[in-house]
Amino acid sequence: MTNEWTKPEHSLAYLRRAKRQTQRQMGDETLLAELPGDCRRVLDLGCGAGHLLGLVLERFPEASGVGVDFSATMLEQAQLRFGEDPRVELIEWSLDEPLPQIGVFDAIISSFAIHHCSDARKRAIYEEVFAQLRPGGVFCNLEHVASPTVAMHERFLSELHIPLEEDDPSNQLLDAGTQLNWLREIGYEEVDCYWKWREMALLVGKKPADAAVSS
Numbered sequence: 001m002t003n004e005w006t007k008p009e010h011s012l013a014y015l016r017r018a019k020r021q022t023q024r025q026m027g028d029e030t031l032l033a034e035l036p037g038d039c040r041r042v043l044d045l046g047c048g049a050g051h052l053l054g055l056v057l058e059r060f061p062e063a064s065g066v067g068v069d070f071s072a073t074m075l076e077q078a079q080l081r082f083g084e085d086p087r088v089e090l091i092e093w094s095l096d097e098p099l100p101q102i103g104v105f106d107a108i109i110s111s112f113a114i115h116h117c118s119d120a121r122k123r124a125i126y127e128e129v130f131a132q133l134r135p136g137g138v139f140c141n142l143e144h145v146a147s148p149t150v151a152m153h154e155r156f157l158s159e160l161h162i163p164l165e166e167d168d169p170s171n172q173l174l175d176a177g178t179q180l181n182w183l184r185e186i187g188y189e190e191v192d193c194y195w196k197w198r199e200m201a202l203l204v205g206k207k208p209a210d211a212a213v214s215s
Contacts, residue, residue, distance in 0.1 A: 023159075023197045023198075023200060024142070024197075024200060026195060026197070027142045027195050027197070027200055027202050028052065028055055028111075028142070030194050030195040030202055031052070031109065031140045031142055031194075031195075031202055031204075032055060032056065032059050034138055034140055034194060034204055035056065035059070035060070035106075035107045035109075035138060035140070036106050036107060036136065036137065036138060038106070039056070039060045039063050039106045039107050040060070040062065040063050040064070040106055041063065041064055041065075041066075041103070041104075041105050041106050041107075042056050042060075042063055042064075042065045042066070042105060042106060042107045042108070042109060043065070043066045043067075043068070043102075043105045043107075043108045043109070043132070044056075044065060044066070044067040044068070044108075044109050044110065044111075045068060045095060045099075045108065045109070045110040045113055045114065045125070045129075046068070046069055046095055046110055046111070046112070046113020046114065046116075047067030047068060047069050047074070047075075047078055047090070047111075048069060048071075048074045048077070048078065048111070048112075048113070049074055049077035049078050049081060050067060050077070050078035050081040050082055050088075051111065052109060052111040052142070053065045053067050053078075053088070053109075054081060054082070056107075056109065057085075057087060057088070063087065063106075064087040064088070064089075065087060065088050065089070066088075066089045066090075066091065066102060066105075067088065067089070067090050067091070068090075068091045068092075068093040068095075068099075068100070069090075069092065069093070069113075070092060070093060070094035070095070070096075072092065075090055075092055078090055095113065095114060095116070095117050095121070095125060096117060096118075096121060098124075098128060099125065099128040099129070099132065101132075103132070104132060104133070104134045104137075105132055105133060105134065105137060106133075106134055106137050106138075107133075107137060107138050107139075107140065108129045108132065108133060108137070108138075108139050108140075109139075109140045109141070109142075110140075110141045110142065110143070111142045112142065112143065112144050112200075114141060114143060115143055115144045115145070115171055115172060115173055115174070116170050116171065116172060117172065118172055119172065119174055122174065122179065122182075123182050126139070126179075126182055126183060126186055126188075126205075127186055130186050130187060130188065130205075130207060133207040134207070135207055135208065135209050135210065135211045135212075136206070136207060136208075136209040137206070137207045138204065138205070138206045138207070139183075139188065139204065139205050139206070139207075140202065140203075140204050141179075141202070141203045141204070142200070142201075142202050143176075143179075143200075143201055143202075143203055144171065144173060144199055144200065144201075145173060145174065145175055145176045145179070145199055145200075145201045145203075146173035146174055146175045146199070147173075147198070147199055148175070152198070153199065155198070156198040156199045159198065173199070176193050176196070176201045176203060179203055180192065180193060180203060183203065183205035184205075186205075187207070187208070187211070188205025188206060188207065189205070189206050189207075189208050190204070190205065190206045191203075191204065191205040191206075192204060
């Protein structure tokens, strides 16, 4: 599997394109609305340049956030964004590896990152996230999911003005339904796709308030 995200030019091209994607703004807003009102600590998986983590900290200025990403280029952009903000910690980490043991979080979020992992690793991440959420905490994954047909996938690329030959070979897309079933099986509640536009989907699950705290 080719992972283009090791190339700085690929990361920078994505950032330029993302600025033009107005569709994801509603996904962002829906995600923010599902975070706990008392959110004080958040983990962003595949934080990129810090777009989503920045929105969370704007909404919850008393919160602190940890962002993890394996792309040095993305982390450099995130460092430029947050500067010396004491609320933010950035960690270089591949999502192909078990999540770092860095405490318990009120919310764990991700934005268009987990789909670069294998299906087996996707499910393992969802289990690791569940373990690191506080009881009552929420997992929000604004994700790139698979279309039911090739034609629908090609229409999605066309809507974003992405030529078919430039489709990202790093993607390992999976349908939303399978991933929602995984969340239910793991033990999340209130599981649903809270927002969707073509291949962009917000998958949400909440850890039961009476769940045991993981050691």
